[in-house]
Amino acid sequence: MHRPPTTDAGIAEELAAVRPGLLPRYTAxxxxxxxxVLTRLWRALAHxxxxxxxxxxxxxxxxxxxxxxxxxxxxxxxxPYATGAYVGAVRLDRExxxxxxxxxxxxxxxxxxxxxxxxxxxVASLALSRAGADHPREWPAGVRLAEGPGEDWEWxxxxxxxxxxxxxxxxRPGFSVADQLAYGPEHxxxxxxxxxxxPAADCLLSGDWPDELRDGKRLLLPVHPWQAAxxxxxxxxxxxxxxxxxxxxxxxxxxxxxxxxxxSARLTSSVRDISVSSVRSAAALSxxxxxxxxxxxGLLHITRTLGAATAHSPDLAAxxxxxxxxxxxxxxxxxxxxxxxxxxxxGSPAWLAAFTRLALAVGLRLLDLGVALEAHGQNLLVVxxxxxxxxxxxxxDLADIRISPARLARHGIAPPAxxxxxxxxxxxxxRRKLFGSLVAGALAATAGSGPALxxxxxxxxxxxxxxPDLAAxxxxxxxxxxxxxxxxxxxxxGDRWTSLPNPLVLERGRSDQ
Numbered sequence: 001m002h003r004p005p006t007t008d009a010g011i012a013e014e015l016a017a018v019r020p021g022l023l024p025r026y027t028a029x030x031x032x033x034x035x036x037v038l039t040r041l042w043r044a045l046a047h048x049x050x051x052x053x054x055x056x057x058x059x060x061x062x063x064x065x066x067x068x069x070x071x072x073x074x075x076x077x078x079x080p081y082a083t084g085a086y087v088g089a090v091r092l093d094r095e096x097x098x099x100x101x102x103x104x105x106x107x108x109x110x111x112x113x114x115x116x117x118x119x120x121x122x123v124a125s126l127a128l129s130r131a132g133a134d135h136p137r138e139w140p141a142g143v144r145l146a147e148g149p150g151e152d153w154e155w156x157x158x159x160x161x162x163x164x165x166x167x168x169x170x171x172r173p174g175f176s177v178a179d180q181l182a183y184g185p186e187h188x189x190x191x192x193x194x195x196x197x198x199p200a201a202d203c204l205l206s207g208d209w210p211d212e213l214r215d216g217k218r219l220l221l222p223v224h225p226w227q228a229a230x231x232x233x234x235x236x237x238x239x240x241x242x243x244x245x246x247x248x249x250x251x252x253x254x255x256x257x258x259x260x261x262x263x264s265a266r267l268t269s270s271v272r273d274i275s276v277s278s279v280r281s282a283a284a285l286s287x288x289x290x291x292x293x294x295x296x297x298g299l300l301h302i303t304r305t306l307g308a309a310t311a312h313s314p315d316l317a318a319x320x321x322x323x324x325x326x327x328x329x330x331x332x333x334x335x336x337x338x339x340x341x342x343x344x345x346x347g348s349p350a351w352l353a354a355f356t357r358l359a360l361a362v363g364l365r366l367l368d369l370g371v372a373l374e375a376h377g378q379n380l381l382v383v384x385x386x387x388x389x390x391x392x393x394x395x396x397d398l399a400d401i402r403i404s405p406a407r408l409a410r411h412g413i414a415p416p417a418x419x420x421x422x423x424x425x426x427x428x429x430x431r432r433k434l435f436g437s438l439v440a441g442a443l444a445a446t447a448g449s450g451p452a453l454x455x456x457x458x459x460x461x462x463x464x465x466x467x468p469d470l471a472a473x474x475x476x477x478x479x480x481x482x483x484x485x486x487x488x489x490x491x492x493x494g495d496r497w498t499s500l501p502n503p504l505v506l507e508r509g510r511s512d513q
Contacts, residue, residue, distance in 0.1 A: 004176040006117055008124040014177040015128070025131035031098075033127035033170075035085040037119060038100040040167040042087045044484035046078030048498045052109045067107070080480070080500040081444040081453050083164050083341065099123075100167060111488045118171050118487065126161060126170035128180055132187040133160045152325050153243035153252045155335050157185040158342045162246075164377070164445035166483045172248075174230065174265050183226060185244040191251055193259060194228060194236030195220035198311045204276060207283040207307040210320070219309055222318040224249060224261040231264045231315050246338060246378055248272075252323060257306055260319040260397075273314035278399050281418050282308035282319060285398050288416040292371055293395075300362045301327040303396040324381045324394040331386040334394055337442045338377030345388050346446050349455060355382065355390040356443055357460035362393050363438050367469050370407030370415075372433035374400045376441040402433045431472055432479040432497055439473065440480040440500060454503035461504075478502055 005011045008030055015023050046056065046063055055066040058077065065073040075090035089098040097103040101120035104112050162169035172180060181187050197218040205219065213220040220239070228236045242251035242259060249263035249272050262274045286305035293302045303322050310317035324334045335343075345351050359382075363375055373379070373395055381394040405415040406425040415423075424430065439457075447453035464470055477499035485496045 004174060004179070006121040006124070006173065008120070008127065011124040011128060011177055018178045019181060022128075022131050026127055029127040029130040030123070032085060033123045033130065034099055035088050036126060036161060037123050037167050037169065038090070038098065038103070039082075039085045039087040040165055040169060041100045041103070041119065041484065042075050042090060043078055043080055043082075043165060044167060044482070045073065046075075047080050047480075047500055048482040048485045050109075050485055050488070052107075079450045081440070081447065081450040081503060083445055083448045109488065111490065114490075115484075115487050118168050118173070121173055122168045122171040125172050125175075125180065128177065129160050129162070129170055129184060129186045132181060132184070133157070151243070151252075152323060152334065153185065153245060155333075155339045156244075156246045157188055159246045159336070159338045159377075160186045164338075164341075165441070165480075168483075168487065172265065175226070179226060183224075183244055183248065185246055185248065189244065190241045191244055192225065193239045193242050193251060193261070194223045194225060195239045196223050196228070196232070196234065196236050196311075196316065197221075198316070203309050203311055204279055205307070205309045206279050206281070207286070207305055207320075209307045209309055221309055221311060221316055222259050222261055223316070224251075224263050226265070227261065227263050227315070231262075246336065250321075256323075258303075258321045258323055258396075260321060262315050262317045264315050274308075274310065274317035274319060275314050276310055276312055276317075277420060279308040279310040279317055279319070281416075281422075284416050285418065285422075289371075289395075289398055292366065292369065292413075295369060296362055296365055299358065299392055300366075301392065301394045302398070303327075303394065305398070321396060324396060327392070327394050328383060332391065333384045334381050335384055336377065337380045337382055337446060340377075340382070340446045341448065343388075345384075346448060346452075349452075349459075351388065351390070352447055352452065352456045353459035355446065356456040357463060358382070358390050358393065359438060359443060360460060360464065363434050364464060364467070364469055364473075367430060367434050368407070368467060369411050369413065370404040370409075372402040372404075372430040373437070374433055375438040377445055380438070380442050400433075402430050404430055427468070427472075431469060432495075435473060436479045436481055436497070439503075440478050444503075450501075450503050454505075457504050474502075474504060476502065 005014050015026055045065055052068045053065055054068045057064045062076050063078055071093050073090055073092055076087060089096050092106055101116045104119055105116040182189050183191060197215055197220055200217050200219050203219050223236050240253055242253050244251050250258055250260045252258050264273050282305045289302040293300045303324055306320040306322060308319040328334045340346055366373060379395060379397050382390050383392040385391050402424050403422050404425045408415045444453050447456055479497050480500050482496040482498040
């Protein structure tokens with residue numbers, strides 16, 4: 001059986017066979033891809049609680065990391081909120097490394113070999129993504145919003161680089177070059193979704209299921225072609241063409257809803273599937289979220305889950321969700337927050353402050369009510385006016401929010417009949433979920449640097465009434481997932497966290513100079 005390539009040379013060899021015309025562009029983009037992944041890795045080394053690091057020493061000219069074995073890593077100052085590829089190379093003692101995979105292999109720490117292989121694949125896949133993206137990566141200043149992308153998938157394919165802070169930003173193990181070209185949104189493909197018939201009596205169904213996905217006493221479950229071939233190992237009936245979105249496993253039907261498919265592949269950190277419990281809770285969670293959104297004075301829409309079904313297996317399930325585009329008014333655009341960095345809008349401090357104010361108004365309001373959104377740049381979208389002004393937010397995918405029954409009760413809100421990991425009254429867990437995804441994630445990636453993020457927060461936060469959550473955001477360190485630690489400690493389940501310097505403190509320090 002052919003094993004998909006995992007190195008830049010392996011991908012180049014397969015690319016020469018399946019798309020030779022793309023090979024020169026791929027080769028030209030490899031150095032930039034190495035710098036982009038190395039920058040993400042350096043951020044992790046500088047700020048995550050890695051057990052084999054004995055100390056960190058910051059100076060005017062850079063950062064030195066002392067390893068427990070006596071060696072020292074040298075590199076530039078590490079802005080935890082920067083998204084540009086500013087790390088071209090680092091030194092391990094006297095040896096220079098510009099390749100993140102070679103660096104991790106040289107560190108020789110526990111699980112470094114496996115992680116180095118993931119980084120090599122991330123670099124190669126990122127170079128392939130950049131080579132295959134035949135559209136401009138930036139929406140230039142002066143272009144009117146009406147002249148920008150119109151379809152939702154067109155905005156999503158602009159997010160070429162994947163996760164803004166994860167070294168595995170483009171790691172797609174198990175995907176061949178042909179698979180990436182056929183299914184990666186940045187390459188602009190049309191994917192022929194299929195269906196697999198399952199007796200209705202053998203399925204768990206939540207919400208409504210459309211007639212076109214029924215066949216007598218059978219439900220027709222939408223299936224991704226890759227999943228059918230590599231996980232289910234079975235044939236399927238071709239259903240409808242669709243456009244992949246940035247999550248890869250969710251696709252947009254023309255003029256219709258979004259289809260979230262089971263795609264049991266490891267993307268960045270996690271194997272993606274649709275759990276039986278998430279299908280069971282889909283309708284109740286969607287109804288609860290719709291009621292909650294009504295309490296935000298029109299500032300938030302939450303896309304409704306139309307129906308969810310599973311053959312009692314996370315590998316064969318699907319969820320139908322309304323498109324965020326239904327919440328766009330005349331002349332408006334609904335844009336994923338991850339795509340904002342491809343526009344000129346964040347370059348305006350006034351615009352960035354206005355967007356930050358809107359995002360925090362919604363996030364803090366819901367947190368106070370008792371729900372912490374996982375509002376990273378993929379789940380969160382913004383409704384823009386014709387002139388680019390941020391008007392409202394749209395949130396999608398409720399699978400990993402956190403709900404506090406105690407906070408809901410304080411506001412007289414009945415909690416949904418749910419159990420499991422979504423339910424917690426722990427303030428730290430709730431704030432980590434929101435602040436880690438929204439502030440250290442979506443807002444940081446949009447701002448592009450610590451000083452820009454700090455300035456936007458300093459402008460926006462005085463408008464909010466004081467609460468314990470706001471105090472934690474103002475004065476405490478900012479939580480963020482320790483993404484590299486999780487890959488180097490795969491036996492420990494669940495999320496791991498680190499604390500980043502508060503961007504407001506960074507901004508105050510800059511202002512005092």
